[in-house]
Amino acid sequence: MTLIKELKSALGEETVLTGDRIGGRYRSDESHTGRELPLAVLRPATVEAVSKALSICDRHRQSIVPQGGLTGLAGGANPRTTDIALSLERLSGVEEIDSAAATMTVYAGTPLEVAQRAAEEAGFLLPIDLGSRGSCQIGGNIATNAGGIRVIRHGVTRDNVLGLEAVIADGTVLCSLSKVLKNNTGYDLRQLFIGSEGTLGIVTRAVLKLKPLPTSRSTALCALGSYDNAVALLRMAQVMLANVSAFEVMWESYFRFNADLLGLKFFEADFPFTVIVEEDLFGGEQGTERFETFLGAALEAGLIEDALIAQSEKEARNFWAVREGSAIDKALPSLFNFDISMPIGGIGDFVEECGAALLARFPGAHVSFFGHIGDSNLHIIVATADGSEEDLHATDKITYDLVRRYSGSISAEHGVGTLKRDYLGHSRNPEELAVMRRIKAALDPNGILNPGKVLPPATVLPSPRARGEG
Ligand SMILES: Cc1cc2nc3c(=O)[nH]c(=O)nc-3n(C[C@H](O)[C@H](O)[C@H](O)COP(=O)(O)OP(=O)(O)OC[C@H]3O[C@@H](n4cnc5c(N)ncnc54)[C@H](O)[C@@H]3O)c2cc1C
Numbered sequence: 222m223t224l225i226k227e228l229k230s231a232l233g234e235e236t237v238l239t240g241d242r243i244g245g246r247y248r249s250d251e252s253h254t255g256r257e258l259p260l261a262v263l264r265p266a267t268v269e270a271v272s273k274a275l276s277i278c279d280r281h282r283q284s285i286v287p288q289g290g291l292t293g294l295a296g297g298a299n300p301r302t303t304d305i306a307l308s309l310e311r312l313s314g315v316e317e318i319d320s321a322a323a324t325m326t327v328y329a330g331t332p333l334e335v336a337q338r339a340a341e342e343a344g345f346l347l348p349i350d351l352g353s354r355g356s357c358q359i360g361g362n363i364a365t366n367a368g369g370i371r372v373i374r375h376g377v378t379r380d381n382v383l384g385l386e387a388v389i390a391d392g393t394v395l396c397s398l399s400k401v402l403k404n405n406t407g408y409d410l411r412q413l414f415i416g417s418e419g420t421l422g423i424v425t426r427a428v429l430k431l432k433p434l435p436t437s438r439s440t441a442l443c444a445l446g447s448y449d450n451a452v453a454l455l456r457m458a459q460v461m462l463a464n465v466s467a468f469e470v471m472w473e474s475y476f477r478f479n480a481d482l483l484g485l486k487f488f489e490a491d492f493p494f495t496v497i498v499e500e501d502l503f504g505g506e507q508g509t510e511r512f513e514t515f516l517g518a519a520l521e522a523g524l525i526e527d528a529l530i531a532q533s534e535k536e537a538r539n540f541w542a543v544r545e546g547s548a549i550d551k552a553l554p555s556l557f558n559f560d561i562s563m564p565i566g567g568i569g570d571f572v573e574e575c576g577a578a579l580l581a582r583f584p585g586a587h588v589s590f591f592g593h594i595g596d597s598n599l600h601i602i603v604a605t606a607d608g609s610e611e612d613l614h615a616t617d618k619i620t621y622d623l624v625r626r627y628s629g630s631i632s633a634e635h636g637v638g639t640l641k642r643d644y645l646g647h648s649r650n651p652e653e654l655a656v657m658r659r660i661k662a663a664l665d666p667n668g669i670l671n672p673g674k675v676l677p678p679a680t681v682l683p684s685p686r687a688r689g690e691g
Pocket of ligand 1: 250251286287288289290291292293294296297298309329330350351352353356357358359360361362363364365366367368369370418419420422423424425634635638671674
């Protein structure tokens with residue numbers, strides 16, 4: 222029996238899309254770099270079906286590309302014409318909310334926003350939150366170890382996963398849907414799958430931590446004169462405020478560009494840095510007094526030049542609209558978006574050096590910086606005159622070479638996929654890469670899971686004889 226026939230007979234016709242039934246959306250994630258449609262798309266609706274699909278494909282040595290909500294920005298979910306895409310879109314739903322344990326058990330294909338709403342209806346906060354919440358899926362968030370705007374308070378996705386179920390390449394279901402925080406019983410297999418971008422297994426279910434639901438938030442927009450003052454303000458906020466839930470820094474060029482695009486004006490003058498500080502409030506607490514005391518102390522210490530406290534949700538949304546840069550994609554349609562991290566103390570110097578190097582190479586280009594500085598995470602927006610692939614490669618090289626020099630990571634939250642794969646060695650040493658390859662070979666000996674993603678092709682090492690050892 223051919224592979225497709227076998228898949229159709231095991232999973233049912235409706236689960237296996239081929240030919241014209243494969244929609245164009247299965248071609249690419251949000252990086253828009255995928256050009257090819259896969260050989261087939263599998264849409265299993267049960268864990269058992271995922272397991273059957275993998276065991277059949279493994280026997281046929283057929284490559285599989287897992288697809289979640291396709292909001293990834295690293296090309297990790299893009300198939301080639303020879304791959305089969307396995308979409309988790311039908312493996313969706315919240316299985317259980319355990320109020321005593323404060324956990325949610327959820328299927329991988331559940332859109333993040335659906336899971337967030339279910340948590341809120343039960344009186345909890347699901348702490349994972351990103352701008353793509355309407356489309357990205359819990360499985361994709363886990364596979365990319367997604368970050369987002371609340372990391373400073375709740376950690377990255379990895380910190381919010383208590384239990385995990387994943388199917389490995391031969392179809393074995395590894396189910397460890399633990400609800401406990403403390404579980405020191407040998408290797409923590411769940412961590413292998415978190416952030417592995419579909420190269421080690423397919424995430425099918427997870428147990429996520431839930432947190433108390435804030436009843437409101439205090440939000441301020443602060444104008445600052447230097448990066449050092451931004452770091453000092455962060456440390457002051459963490460001492461003086463009870464629950465800092467966001468600390469977002471925008472360099473002048475980013476803030477001014479986006480505020481102008483949105484037609485918003487907040488301060489009379491332009492300042493080198495603008496920061497959003499947010500604090501979660503609980504139990505009807507108003508908190509403005511504590512927040513005002515903090516801002517007053519920051520003014521007195523000379524850390525901030527000016528500050529606005531949002532008086533309404535609308536005002537807070539306006540602060541965030543600038544940070545989220547909702548109009549920038551339209552204004553700069555072929556922009557390059559970088560997502561890097563490095564020790565917080567070096568970010569100010571990095572920005573100066575990187576900005577100067579990029580503008581020297583591309584005079585007149587748009588280059589701007591913003592980031593979740595409390596998490597050491599910096600984003601860079603670059604738009605060159607023609608936005609060509611050649612420009613992208615040159616920009617990658619300038620940026621990632623500098624990231625390496627500053628002991629940073631070439632991917633803070635978006636993952637590696639294909640787009641950063643060839644620079645992985647800038648952030649990981651050869652010993653780490655060798656162990657990663659051994660783990661990959663142990664879990665997926667036939668190399669069927671998301672081949673070509675994350676790990677660069679192994680460097681051909683000289684043979685023992687060539688090294689004079691044999
Ligand atoms: C507007 C916007 C805002 C964003 N903001 C953020 C942000 O703040 N922080 C952040 O970290 N990212 C952000 N992203 C990037 C993206 O949303 C995240 O990487 C997200 O976690 C991807 O989830 P997804 O379901 O769309 O996965 P996909 O894009 O479908 O896949 C991503 C990777 O995970 C693999 N994968 C997907 N599902 C599974 C599964 N069930 N099992 C195994 N592997 C799987 C895929 O093969 C691929 O390698 C943003 C993207 C957009 C478009």
